[in-house]
Amino acid sequence: MRVSYQWLTDYIDLSDLTAEQVADKIRYAGIEIDVVENRNKGVNKVVVGYVETKGKHPDADKLNVCTVNVGEEELLQIVCGAKNVDAGQKVPVALVGAVMPGGMEIKKAKLRGVASHGMICSAKELGLNDKLLPKEQQEGILVLPEATPVGTPIVDVLAIDDHVLELDLTPNRSDCLSMLGAAYEVAAILGREVKLPKADVDAVSSNAQAKDHVEVSITATELCSHYAARYISGVKIGPSPQWMQNRLMAAGVRPINNIVDITNYVMLEYGQPLHAFDADKLAGGKVGVRLANEGEVLVTLDDQERKLEPSMLLITDGENKAIGIAGVMGGANSEVSAETVNIILESAKFDGGSVRKASRSLGLRSEASIRFEKEVNPEAVIPALNRAAALMAECAGGTVAQGIVESVVSMSEPAVVTLSLAKVNRYLGTSLSAEEVKAIFDRLQFAYTEQGDIVTVSVPKRRGDITVDVDLIEEVARLYGYDNIPTTLIEGATTPGGYTKSQKIRRELRQLLTSMGLYEVVNYSFTHPAQNELFGGLTVGSKAVALSMPMSEERSVLRTSIVPSLLENAAYNRNRKTEDVAIFEVANLYSTDEETLTELPSEQPMFGLLLAGNRQSAQWNLKALKYDFYDAKGVLEAIFTYIGVDQQVRYVSDQPQGYHPGRSASIYLGEQRIGAIGQVHPEIQQNKDLDDTYIAEMQLAPLYEAADFKVTYKSLPRFPSVERDIAVVVATEVAVGDMVSAAREEASELLESIQVFDIYMGEKLGAGKKSVAISLVYRNLERTLTDEEVTEVHGKVVSRLEQSFEAELRK
Amino acid sequence: MLMKERLEELKEIAVSALSKVLDPQELNDLRVKYLGKKGELTEVLRGMGSLSAEERPVIGQVANEVRGAIEGLITNLQEKFRAEETAQRLAAETIDVTLPGRPMNAGAVHPLNKVIQDIEDIFIGMGYEIAEGPEVENDFYNFEALNLPKNHPARDMQDSFYVTDEILMRTQTSPVQIRTMQAKKGQGPIKIICPGKVFRRDDDDATHSFQFYQMEGLVVDKNIRMSDLKGTLLQFVQQMYGQDTQIRLRPSFFPFTEPSAEVDVTCVTCGGDGCRICKHTGWLEILGSGMVHPEVLRMGGYDPEEYSGFAFGLGIDRIAMLRYGIDDIRHLYTNDLRFLKQFSRI
Structure with missing residues (x-):
């Protein structure tokens, strides 16, 4: 809402406060004010002139030479390039010495050899918002009403020594969508009186009775609680008075003609939108309020044919024909035109929700609909009607018929x-x-x-x-x-506060992973449906959740895997020459089994990891080292160890979807499949323009559940350990992890640790064979192991490997 | 006294020879030559057997002196050579300390989560718990229970991503308020913050993102006052931005609080003097807050005549952008490592 400071002073005494001071007080009391705009952009020494004569410039086709009376003894000769300048006009004249808002200084000048003593100004040159002016006024000089006194400073004529406070209103303060509402607010802040505008309609009433000219009936009583009308006869359509136009322009409303301007002016004043119908275009002098019929159409004031929906509220005439969409826009068939003589003036309370819906579906938002949407003040319906009628008498020469014709469905109580x-x-x-x-x-x-x-x-x-x-x-x-409200601390019971178990793990994981050199990323939850097809099988539900009105297909469904986002990140960075990428994300994934959601989808906290490029870039003393599968696995192992579940995790190479079939595994926690790890399938890598890329994804909820924070100290060993190595040759497809498990099982409690320290494949071994070297450390916590004991247990391990894996001991 | 003279002559020769020694090898040779088992001194002393009992101690003493003198010289020279050798070896081992160290990969928490963690630390210290709720939410929790019934002007279809008529991407973290209250079944006190992702239908630009992070705070108990809200927020911003930070509350409107307030803090960039970041006002608007609306308490299962509460919300993205001077919100979601790597420090 644009509130003119000068206009506001009609209703409240502000003689001791500047516009800025008023703005500060309003802000402090809760209404934001974006800008306090000075309407005078620096206009001085511009006065009203009368163009006495206009002649052609001798040497320039497009220039006119005018003599202009600015109220001084001598007439001024001014060269003017505007097409619309003519003798007999009142125009703004910038005198020699004036500095225009754009910074141009007006000097005595010769234009193509003809002396010019000043400038006839356009609206734009005066710093006015020329979009609010009729087209002909935008293109040429500003032509003022004939009655404007010559020599008057233009700032007075246009009332631009004014400031506009732009109120940025929250939805609850629609009362300030009016000058009076703003006045009540300022009055409350300052503790002052509000002076209401004059609306002495009886003084201008004729003997005619409104009820003889108009009838009102409301059919859609749910959506219109009050409809009031007045009848004004004998109006003469013309421009509204300059003061009214000035105020409308200050408010950002375009002046049109006296009748329309009055309805807008009173709307700005009271916050009550009004509508003027040409009474003679209304069949039967009847006004009705009803809902639209299926398939009904109406050409609105903007000459657009509108398809109406049955939920839309209409104003109709005596033939039940639509003449306006209630609260949104009038119909062209009842529009006030230059020939209009008699007016039916509407002031009504339409349901806000209904107007909002209609204006939305028609894509038509107007100053009126904005106000109706937020529910107008029912107490303003009649005062606004009277005020507008009185102004139509005053400014349009109309005669107001006696009485108000109204239909009241209900009057809400305060x-x-x-x-x-x-x-x-x-x-x-x-x-x-x-x-x-x-x-x-x-x-x-x-x-x-x-x-x-x-x-x-x-x-x-x-x-x-x-x-x-x-x-x-x-x-x-x-x-x-x-x-002035004091600052205190909460009294009452204290609360301990803190993280839950899963929150704590999530945060610790972030710390662990970043300390290992990984960067955390945050991606969008929305993705392209095709991205969801690449990986998956880890969400609870089988289907992705789709948005009903996505902004684009790229972001039309909720992701069911973190990996595609990570691949996008890797590709993005690779395109920017960052090829070494080690990133992770923790985010919720969404899924459902329902075709159409009737309940909330499942949301699962998920962890994703991506490694690509070099783990170690080449240095003066180091060779570059590429990431591989075992880097990714190492990260997961660190996580599992950190949260105490490492003994429950298994890797099963079952070719998860989207992964390299020979370089991937599913991750099991106990019997539950919780994730997958491996190289991205080479075809996907190629599609995404990626080099070898290693990924892992797993559900966090089972890990949160299984996590074991308990640390129990074991006494440090007092007896020495014995280390024995085994080197065996097995078939290449034998899983070394299984060998390790078997060895661990066989050696049972005497085994302290076991480590694979070499894998070798080569011609010497023959095709399809590999050599596996394992180091085992044995220890008895109670006493020193004897050589015989170690030999015995180690022998069992060897024979187990021989039996279970057809291992041949290398000599 | 032939023997004594021979000893002294030996000493003289040895001292002279040792004074000319150039390297440890030569020194060793001389040591063997004079002091070794078959050395000259031993040779001389072999004749001791032929001496009288009176002479023997005298000559013995002389012999010891001679041995002592030669040994002393040799030891000194050995020391000298060792020191020289050590110095040489250390010189040879010298490395270029200006070459770069072997890099340890650093890693970094995402700046949004870094901010969230910092805020969590502050509020946990003040006795708050962290509450979480679904990101895909029921219309009821996201709007209706927050005093935004269907058709309310403050709720705009255009602003939300709906999945069905009743299910949408949450537009705010406020639904967690209702869920928490319902879970606590009408009992106080509640002291929670809830950080999380929210979604609004916005075209992305430098300051808008359709996905962003909010953090909600909620306190419900008997006798919670608006002055407590002021005190809590002041405590928070002073821990977050330093003890000199002040807050300013301005009346505002949110459907789920009454009274409502926008909260400004002393500009974190200029300390209140006025700068480009705070548009020369000295203040930054970072929080929305207010007293929980009685309707919302009721929806959460609390009797507004018995309980009262305050709530506040802040945009994590904005806080992160202000803290790190990030000029485009989209950087927070493109995951450019050149961006992320800037946050691998405290």
Whole structure:
């Protein structure tokens, strides 16, 4: 809402405050003001001139030589290039010495040899928003009304020595979508009176009776609680007075003609949108309010044919024909035109939700619909109607017929809200006295009665946002000043606070992984459906969740795997010459088994890992080292060890979807498959333009569940250990992990540790063979092991490997 | 006294020879030559047997002196050579200390999570728990229970990503308020913060992202006052931004709080003097807050006549951008390692 400071002073005394000061007070009390705009962009020494003569420039086709009377003894000769300049016009003239808003200085000049003493100005040159002017005024000089006195400073004529406060209103403060609403707000802040505008419609009424010219009936009583109309005859359509045009322009509304301008002016004043119909175009002098019929169409004021929906509220004439979409836009068939003489003026309360829906579906938002949407003040329907009728008499020569024709479905009562004064202080932490609180209600012009601690407040309908006691407490708080509320600490029982087990693990994991050199990434939850097809099988549900109205196909479904996002990250970085990528993400994945969701989808916390490029870049003393499968596995092993589940994890090479079939595995925690690890399938790598890339993805919930934080100290060994190595030759397809498990099982508690320290394949061994070297450390915690004991257990391990894996001992 | 003279002559020769020694090998040779088992001194002393009992101690003493003198010289020279050798070896071992060290891979927590962790630490210290809720949410929790009934002007279809008419991507972390209250079944106190992802239908640009992070805070108990909200937020920003940080509350509107307040903090860049970041006001708007609306308490299962509470919310992305001077929100989601690597430090 654009609030003109000068206009505001019609309703409230602001003689001691500048526009900026008023703006600060409003801001402090809760309404944001983006800008305080000075409407005078630096216009001085520009006065009204009368073009006495216009002649052609002798040497330039496009220039005119004018003589202009600016109220001084001598006429000024001014060369003007505007097409629309003509003798007999009143125009703004920048005198020699004037500096224009754009910085141009007006000097005595010769234009193609002809002297020019000043400049006839366009609206734009005066710093006006010329979009608010008719087209012909935009293209040429600004032509002023004939009656404008010559020599008057243009700033006075256009009333641009003014500031506009741009209120940025929250949805609850639609009361300030009007000048009077703003005035009530400022009055409450300053503790001053509001002067209401004159609307003495009886003084201008004729003997004619409105009811003889118009009838009103509401069929859609749910959506229109009050419809009031007046009849004004004999209007003469023309421009509205300059003062009204000035104010409309200050508010950002384009002047059109006196009748339309009056409806807009009063809407700005009261917040009540009005509509003027050409009475003679309305069949039967009847106005109805009903819902649209299926397939009905209406050509609106903007000459667009609108397809109406049965939920839309219409205004109709005596033939039940649509003449307007209630609260949104009037119909072209009843439009006020230059020939209009008689007016039916509408002021009504339409349902906000209905107007909102209609304006949405038609894509038509207007100053009127914006106000109706937020529910207009029912108390303003009649005053606004009267005010506009009076102005039509005053500014359009009309005669107002006696009486209001109206249909009232219901009149809402003012909200009565009771408030405990003790609660105010209990709620705010203040120690306000009853007098202080009541004084604030006085400033708001809220009537109240008092009984002990309880104040019963009748809230004026203009403040429809106030319905319960805390709303009143907010009014008290903001007018008392939030700054004046003390700063205290919470009293009452203390709470320990802290992380849950899973939150703690998640945070610790982040620490562990970053300490290993990985970077955490955060990706979007939305993805392309094709991305979800690449990997998967780890979500609970079988289907992805799709958005009903996505912004693009790229982001139309919720991801069911983290890996595609990580691949995108790797590709993005590779395209920017960052080829070494070690990243992880922890995020929720979503899935469902339902075709159409009837309940929330499953959300699973998931971990994803990607390694690509070099683990170690080449250094002056180091060779480059590429990431491989075992780097990825090492990261997972570190995680499993860290959270104490390493003994429960198994890797099964079962060719998970999207992975290199020979370089991948599923991860099992006990019997549950929780993830997958491996190289990205080479075809996917190629599609994504990636080199060898290693990934892992796993569900976190089972890990959170199984995690074991307990650390129990084991006493340090007092007896020596014995180390024995085995080197055996086995078939290449034998899984070394199985050999290790078998060895571990066979050696049982005497085995302290076991490590694979060499794998060798070569011609010497023959095709299909590999040599595996394993080091085992034996120890008895109770006593020193004898050589015989070690030989015995080690022998068992060897024969187990020989039996189970057809291993041949290398000599 | 032939023997004594021979000894002294030997000493003289030895001293003279040793004074000319150039390297450890030569020194060793001389040591063997004079002091070895078959050395000259031993040779001379072999004649001791022929001496009288009176002469023997005298000559013995002389012999010891001679041995002592030669040995002393040899030891000194050995020391000298060893020191020289050590110096040489160390010189040979000298490395270029200006060459770069062997890199340890660093890694970094994402800046958004870094900010979340810092805020969590502060609030956990103040006795808060971390609450979480689903990112795909029921319309009821996301809007209706927060005093935003269907058709409310403040809820705009255009702003939300719906999956069905009743299920949507949460547009705020506030639904966690309701879920927490329902879980606590009408009992106080509640002190939680809930960080998380939220989604709004916004075209991405430097300051808008359709996915971003919010953090909600909620306190519900008997006798929670608006002054407690001020005190809590002041405590938080002073821990986050330093003890000189101040807050300023301005009346505002949120459907789920009443009274509501926007909260400004002293500009973190200029300390309140005014700069480009704070548009020369000295203040930055970083929080929305207010007293929990009685309707919301009721929806959460709390009697508003008995309980009251406050809530606040802040945008993690904005806090991160302000803290690190990030000028484009999209950097937070493109995961450019050149960006992420800048955060591998405290």
